[in-house]
Amino acid sequence: MSDSHRKGMQTRRAxxxxxxxxxxxxxxxxxxxxxxxxxxxxxxxxxxxxxxxNRRMRSAMVLTALIALGHWNEFALHVRxxxxxxxxxxxxxEVILQAAIYCGVPAANHAFKVxxxxxxxxxxxxxxxxx
Numbered sequence: 001m002s003d004s005h006r007k008g009m010q011t012r013r014a015x016x017x018x019x020x021x022x023x024x025x026x027x028x029x030x031x032x033x034x035x036x037x038x039x040x041x042x043x044x045x046x047x048x049x050x051x052x053x054n055r056r057m058r059s060a061m062v063l064t065a066l067i068a069l070g071h072w073n074e075f076a077l078h079v080r081x082x083x084x085x086x087x088x089x090x091x092x093x094e095v096i097l098q099a100a101i102y103c104g105v106p107a108a109n110h111a112f113k114v115x116x117x118x119x120x121x122x123x124x125x126x127x128x129x130x131x
Contacts, residue, residue, distance in 0.1 A: 005037065055086070063078055096111045
């Protein structure tokens with residue numbers, strides 16, 4: 001295992017959670033294995049571990065990109081990750097409001113729906129609470 005894969009797997013587990021990564025690893029096939037390796041090494045092992053931005057900033061940026069592109073399953077996953085990385089519910093709301101201007105009101109409208117459902121699930125699971 002390369003150093004970038006090892007660092008990537010550590011970061012991926014810290015940001016997305018053990019259960020999510022375990023599910024992704026368990027469903028990996030010969031067809032998808034190279035892709036899983038790619039995202040672990042490059043996205044998580046090279047980009048998410050760079051010193052230039054902290055995880056809170058990276059999470060805010062990822063939320064915005066996912067809103068812009070309409071990737072709603074990934075958006076829900078990264079709302080959870082943003083809470084893990086220390087963004088408050090109010091900060092997530094502000095990210096979505098900012099995105100409304102640059103990504104469009106319909107996208108932000110749907111982002112609020114997905115984020116609301118995800119945050120409610122997190123509260124029900126005993127996830128991060130507002131202080």
